[in-house]
Amino acid sequence: MALPFVIETNSLVKTYGTQNALNGVNLKVAPGAIGLLGPNGAGKSTFMKCLLQLLPITSGSAKLLGGEVGTEGREIRKRVGYTPEQDCHIPGMVGCEYVTYCAELCGLPFQVARQRAHEMLDFVGMGQERYRKIDTYSTGMKQRLKLAQAIVHDPEIVFLDEPTNGLDPKGQAQILELIHSLWHTYGITVVVSSHLLHDVDRICEQIIIIARGTVLVHDTLENLKASKKGSAEVVVADRHEALRAACLLKQWPCELLPNGHLKVEHNADSLNPLLHVMRELKMAPLEIIPSPNALEETFVQALEISNATA
Numbered sequence: 001m002a003l004p005f006v007i008e009t010n011s012l013v014k015t016y017g018t019q020n021a022l023n024g025v026n027l028k029v030a031p032g033a034i035g036l037l038g039p040n041g042a043g044k045s046t047f048m049k050c051l052l053q054l055l056p057i058t059s060g061s062a063k064l065l066g067g068e069v070g071t072e073g074r075e076i077r078k079r080v081g082y083t084p085e086q087d088c089h090i091p092g093m094v095g096c097e098y099v100t101y102c103a104e105l106c107g108l109p110f111q112v113a114r115q116r117a118h119e120m121l122d123f124v125g126m127g128q129e130r131y132r133k134i135d136t137y138s139t140g141m142k143q144r145l146k147l148a149q150a151i152v153h154d155p156e157i158v159f160l161d162e163p164t165n166g167l168d169p170k171g172q173a174q175i176l177e178l179i180h181s182l183w184h185t186y187g188i189t190v191v192v193s194s195h196l197l198h199d200v201d202r203i204c205e206q207i208i209i210i211a212r213g214t215v216l217v218h219d220t221l222e223n224l225k226a227s228k229k230g231s232a233e234v235v236v237a238d239r240h241e242a243l244r245a246a247c248l249l250k251q252w253p254c255e256l257l258p259n260g261h262l263k264v265e266h267n268a269d270s271l272n273p274l275l276h277v278m279r280e281l282k283m284a285p286l287e288i289i290p291s292p293n294a295l296e297e298t299f300v301q302a303l304e305i306s307n308a309t310a
């Protein structure tokens with residue numbers, strides 16, 4: 001039976017010396033694609049490492065996939081994958097050799113491990129490079145290799161710590177697409193940490209915002225968008241100026257964005273008034289993106305409140 005929550009924490013505290021990195025985190029997280037968002041130093045990596053039992057918890061408790069972190073370690077580990085923030089390959093090793101070795105460490109016999117490794121390398125789009133030494137890989141290849149090793153043992157949940165770090169826009173889009181398919185195609189829960197809004201906005205439907213070791217927001221992206229109604233991005237083929245003029249006539253601030261979309265502050269709960277204006281102009285939108293900045297606004301607001309109370 002599917003678990004209602006994959007992660008449950010109860011007053012989870014982690015301190016490094018005298019510094020609190022996690023300040024009593026209480027969360028119940030359902031399966032899905034989960035974005036762990038927060039500025040640098042927020043505690044994202046620490047949170048992951050505590051759940052993965054790479055760091056001992058200072059106080060409080062946590063459950064991962066229903067098992068108690070700390071006492072049911074071995075059982076849980078088999079079902080979990082992880083890509084750390086930094087490089088984790090073994091110098092001198094060849095790509096496919098490394099992923100095979102990771103699968104063997106998870107208990108698979110060599111033949112099965114090798115086959116699984118090749119399947120995962122196919123999945124992450126790695127071609128003949130898999131026969132080269134990892135030391136010669138680009139950052140994009142290393143990130144994809146890390147992803148392959150994280151899923152080689154068919155885990156139920158994977159933790160990906162800043163998986164787009166150091167990638168160019170094309171590399172970012174590729175890795176985000178792969179991560180997206182882990183949940184949407186294969187049903188593997190993914191927890192992706194990032195300090196980039198764009199990453200989690202694209203692929204996650206649950207958002208956890210964390211700053212200074214405290215969870216500020218935990219909600220679905222859909223709810224966050226619903227709470228920030230009143231603006232929309234409109235994509236039209238032509239007559240941008242006509243639409244802009246009609247919006248301004250309604251006293252709706254409207255600007256043409258560099259990508260050619262029109263951003264309209266229509267200030268209404270629904271898109272109907274905006275659609276009405278477009279109908280009157282006999283214009284059909286190619287696309288309307290409601291609340292395009294919901295995540296950014298939520299993030300900025302949450303951090304402002306957190307800073308004010310600090």
Ligand code: ADP
Nearest residue numbers: 016019021038039040041042043044045046047
């Ligand atoms: P994030 O991943 O969100 O950038 P981290 O979890 O790495 O944040 O760090 C949270 C806080 O804990 C930061 O203030 C960081 O400086 C501190 N920290 C992280 N690792 C250590 C460590 N090994 N020793 C001491 N302080 C640490």
Ligand code: MG
Nearest residue numbers: 044045046085
């Ligand atoms: Mg980190």
